Amino acid sequence: MSVLLTQKEKNMSSINTDYNQKLETLIGVFTIDKGKIKILLMRKKKDPYKGYWILPGEILNTNETLEDNITDVVCDKLGLPTMYIEQCYTFSNLNRHLEERVVATTFIGLIDNITLVLKKQDRDDVEIEWFDINAIPKTGYDHDKIINKLIEYFKKRIINSNILKILFPSDFTLPELQKIYEQILNISIDRRNFRKKLINLGYVVDTGDVNEGYMGRPAKLYRFSDDIQERNLF
Amino acid sequence: MSVLLTQKEKNMSSINTDYNQKLETLIGVFTIDKGKIKILLMRKKKDPYKGYWILPGEILNTNETLEDNITDVVCDKLGLPTMYIEQCYTFSNLNRHLEERVVATTFIGLIDNITLVLKKQDRDDVEIEWFDINAIPKTGYDHDKIINKLIEYFKKRIINSNILKILFPSDFTLPELQKIYEQILNISIDRRNFRKKLINLGYVVDTGDVNEGYMGRPAKLYRFSDDIQERNLF
DNA sequence: GCAAAAGTGTTTTCAATACACCCATGG
């Protein structure tokens, strides 16, 4: 505990009308692109931390929920379509911002690459970029710490069959999916056993199409079955 | 989205100096007592919601983190020793409180029954009571909804071997542990298979003592092994 | 024809499941 006030003193200070602290939202939007896990960051245009990269987000207004706020951020600031969002963790360290006390509630958002390519719009007012989660650039505020926590949270969640289905809505190859598992769990999986698991247990079905135009033998394309139970597959 | 302001209007309103919203903490302290899962609630002494039961918590001061704050609540308001705490979810519905906007960050706390009995102190300034999670009394504010979410969160977490070890530090019987699983997962488990799993996989060890004084054959007492890997056991 | 990447089948191991009888205590 960093505070040495008694309970009575604290009660008094909480009656203080100068209640100078704000709430902000921050979102880590994740996607998977060519077997790489990527997160969307935004470049700060003004001081403090001008030129540094930060998580998109916004100060919370008194007339909206955190979820409404972050949905607006996704739409207005990032120009992205509605996506799957989960609340993650609320950070309240005292020195997060320089001037004032700001508490941050964080989210992860998931968007599949196909939807992304279709809906992506270039905006000249904000500079946003996808970064491989293993190559995060120089970040402002405490966003480095927060990004790491969001990545950890994302890694835990992606093992879940329902989350995978969001990120791979259709027409993916099994080697592609396998590479994601191998990255996240930091293991290597036998190709035959991996296929057996996903196909025999009924999680994925063959679409009949193949993935041509790459080197080597074309891979079959799969999609997740319509009705799969939510489960951690590894 | 419940807000129809444009981005520009929202930016303006967030510059407004009358930033009238507060943050509070709320904690659901859980324990297991004679095979029943219980949560600690506090009776409200003043209006609004006088006489109703609520989760312990406190308005966040500007000079403390959420975690410091909730640690103080546990110590000062509840008179309980330091316990394992996890942050859970932040609730930001607009109508949570009647007079002003208050956002709540919630926590779960875990305390084992042995520690609890040793350290429990009767306080006359607050009325606190343990309730079976299947018999929650009439609650104030939106705490009913929050309590349900905390119970769900707790149920998901308790399946984890490390969490169980916190709640059962030593000298528990296997039938006792089994009953918890059966309640939470709402299934019935074969006694022999349950024992086999926990003993053969090395999660628990026989202490050599037995649990005398109850009806029927005395049950052997077990404790979790010193070095168990974190895993969902069911 | 060769390099690159994907597809395939069998055996072994180990945990999960199903199932019925005996044992220790209190009253």
Place this chain on the structure above:
DNA sequence: CCATGGGTGTATTGAAAACACTTTTGC
């Protein structure tokens, strides 16, 4: 002695793990 609740062993099933060669394409 009987009611209550706890302890024990075996056989079956099914998924996980280990393992090497063949197939399809681009160049």
